[in-house]
Amino acid sequence: MSDDGCPVFVPPIKSQGIKTKLVPWIQTLMPQDFAGRWIEPFMGTGVVGLNLARRSALLADTNPYVIALYQAVGDKAISxxxxxxxxxxxxxxxxxxxxxxxxxxxxxxxxxxxxxxxxxxxxxxxxxxxxxxxxxxxxxxxxxxxxxxxxxxxxxxxxxxxxLAAVLSEGDFEFKVQDYQVTIAQAETGDLIYCDPPYAGRHTDYYNGWDEGDEAVLNRLLRETPASFVYSTWLSTRFRSNELAEKYWSAFPHMTQDHFYHVGGSLDNRHGVVEALIHSVDLSSQARVPLARELELTLF
Ligand SMILES: C[S@@+](CC[C@H](N)C(=O)[O-])C[C@H]1O[C@@H](n2cnc3c(N)ncnc32)[C@H](O)[C@@H]1O
CATH class of the missing domain: 1.10.1020.10 (Adenine-specific Methyltransferase, Domain 2)
Structure with a gap:
């Protein structure tokens, strides 16, 4: 069980954009018979892939520090x-x-x-x-x-x-410090790409710049990839709506959910957000299956 009672494995690193509470929702878009590779170009804390990946996963980010920690845990250099x-x-x-x-x-x-x-x-x-x-x-x-x-x-x-060590020892997890464009280019037919880029105009820092140019490139890459994709973004807050979502993604199906981020420095970032999952998944194969880590959590 996680800190707040949901059956999601919570990794040791936290961040303001962590998707712990959205993992079960994202999981509803995984095909029941999913046997491909989980590809995550914006890994962040890794909470999504660490919970949902089945056999193999490529988790990547430009921030090298979370990756260095997870690699050290996976290699048993850190216990x-x-x-x-x-x-x-x-x-x-x-x-x-x-x-x-x-x-x-x-x-x-x-x-x-x-x-x-x-x-x-x-x-x-x-x-x-x-x-x-x-x-x-x-x-x-x-x-x-x-x-x-x-x-x-x-x-x-x-x-x-x-x-984390137990999860990494069970699966075939590959971590890479690289730009999302390189990661998406490595996806193949049958893979599922989960994209959670920085939200444009929010949480900007050294590793988290995101503007319309990035959105346009991401849109092109996800249109062209032979893999399926699920893209996390936001549609609106109390103060504004996301014009990029409307402009670039309206051709794809999407699901929405209200979400409240508990961490974050500025008041704006602490208000509720309408989250969206935009995707290219064939919903005829959509099904609720147990979280990959759900059963084993009883062991701890
Ligand atoms: C919203 S966070 C992902 C949060 C993650 N889903 C979680 O639950 O922890 C966005 C991530 O994208 C990474 N990032 C930003 N620009 C990137 C780029 N050009 N290529 C790859 N990763 C990037 C940031 O370092 C950050 O970890």
Missing amino acids: GRMVKSYLIKEGGLLRSKGEDHYYAVRDRFNTAHDPLDFLFLSRAGFNGMIRFNRKGGYNIPFCRKPDRFSQAYVTRIVNQVNR
Whole structure:
């Protein structure tokens, strides 16, 4: 079970755009007999592919840091045990030194890029956000809770790392740091591409610029690919509607759902959003099947 009671495996890295709550909905678009490769060009935290991929998956992103952590867990270079002793040590220093220690780890990460420091920052940064400045430096401020790494919190993170290791050991997961155009070009007939790019005009940072030019390229690539695709975007918030969705995607079927993002720095990003799944899936094969990870979660 995830933190909030849904049967979705929650990975150890969080971010403001994480799709944990949308995984069961996205899964309704997977063909029941899906035997192809899960292709995810904008992996983010990986929560969607880690839950839905069956036999094999290509998970890619231009942000190298989540990928470095997951690869290290998959290769057993980082284990739950190592994470536990690291977080106990760094959490103790945070408790005694306060925010100075958070910023010391942040400086250290921005120089050496240790995956464990990235995990620490993502779990002790303000509002669980991931954001990088123009030079590519992680720049999220401290969450202002020196007691952040309580025993229960460390245990929860260690369990997530252990589950990640179990999921990666069962499937054929390939991680790549690469642009979405390269990833989409690697999809073949029978594969399913799940695209969740940065939302145009929202959450812009070093790894998350997105404009109409990108939308047009993505639209062309998804029209041309021999694979099926599911594309996550938004249609409207209380303040505005997404004109790019109307302009580029109206020829494709779509489903909508109201969603509320709990993490995010600005007020605008904390309001409800009408999410959309635009797709090219043949709905005659659509069916509710158990989440790939749903059954095994009882083991943990
Ligand atoms: C909205 S997030 C994906 C969130 C993910 N679905 C989740 O649930 O965690 C968008 C991701 O796209 C990545 N990204 C931005 N531009 C990219 C590009 N040109 N090619 C590949 N990935 C890119 C960002 O680094 C970010 O991780």
